[in-house]
Amino acid sequence: MTDTLAVTDGRVLTPEFDVIRADVLIDADAGEILDVAPDLAGDADETLDATDSLVMPGLVNAHGHATMTLLRGYADDKNLEDWLQEDIWPAEAELTPADVGVGTRLAAVELIRSGTTAFADMYFHVGEVVEAVREAGLRARVGHGVVTVGKDEAAAREDFAESVAVAEEYDGAADGRIRTAVMPHAPHTVGTEYFEEFVPTVREAGVPLHFHLNETETYIEEIDAEAGVRPTAYADDLGLLAEDTFVAHGVHLDDTEIATLAERDTSVVHCPASNMKLASGMAPVQDMLDAGVTVALGTDGAASNNDLDLFDELRDAAMVGKLAADDAAAVDAETAVRMATAGGAEALGFDSGRIEAGANADLAVVDLESAHLTPEHDLVSHLAYAARGSDVRHTVCDGEVLMRDREVLVLDEEDVRERAQEHAEVLVARAEE
């Protein structure tokens, strides 16, 4: 085992968003950055060349459903409600644990290739997700997604209880790279009585919560009709909002809801591509940031995106943020990159998202030698507006090199793709029987 690894001869994006010439020395066993300074190669057992490249924090994909890579391109061009009910949920009813293992590995290859080192996953058969993450060397916050609507009381209670049990069982797995959360799908898909029954214990145990919030007007109206309040107030009354809660989407939030999220220190994961594709709307990102809300970025599942490249998300976040605010200065380049790195790490509770001694050794090395990254006026601008996931040449997570010179070292990519194609075909055939 390599004790120390040095990423050499590159330029490094600092937490202050300066770009400096430095090496990054990593304790590979501890998975921690030891030093950021010139000429550290001599101190290392192994080196990773970053000449003509930018060393940046690994990206954090703070909301998604990794297995949904198997449903990429299966159902497009529909609004969220029709897409879920007519296509996605019927297909997911046929999912096997093996499908989840294969789909998550496919997602892992895509994440590693595009420089993402940490992600959140809300799904089923979490044991399979955990095995895939362990093998891929990534960092993740995982949880069992609970939906109680349409279930009888016993089944609904069992589903919520499973989410709690899963969070307990897998927390700290894969040498601590896996953390967990309880993940009720959304306020409108989980009965109030189950929130009331389980949330106090979850809160007492200090387990984080993750759920979809205010993604469409329809879902907001459902809660309003049932409880007479908007979903953020409903969630707050149930004790769902806290510092270790991160919610996905927050597309339709009024000023009162934004103030509540800021007050509770609850993070919001913005998913601009999914929100555009499903025509859900434009999230008020600049308003959230101005109110002090931590905003992270997520792709959501690959069936509503349709890829897991967080560089796309970065650019979309900046573009949609300007449109939503009617202000070209809104969600600027640095803000977008921060949301995809430090913002994501904060939302998921990881000590990552910055290249600094003491932080997790999670980083991406971006190859700058290409026409679309020339000339070099401003590298942060390039990261936000011009770079692509395919520009990433090395990916390091927890001090382990997951991809070196665009070769994924931790998974057999060809085998993963072959198995994903087979599993996707069989899954869809079962769903359409």
Ligand SMILES: CSC[C@H]1O[C@@H](n2cnc3c(O)ncnc32)[C@H](O)[C@@H]1O
């Ligand atoms: C209960 S596991 C997660 C559940 O969420 C579904 N899903 C995927 N994308 C979205 C979205 O944008 N909004 C709401 N729910 C979504 C996924 O298909 C799983 O069933």
Ligand SMILES: [Zn+2]
């Ligand atoms: Zn989602």
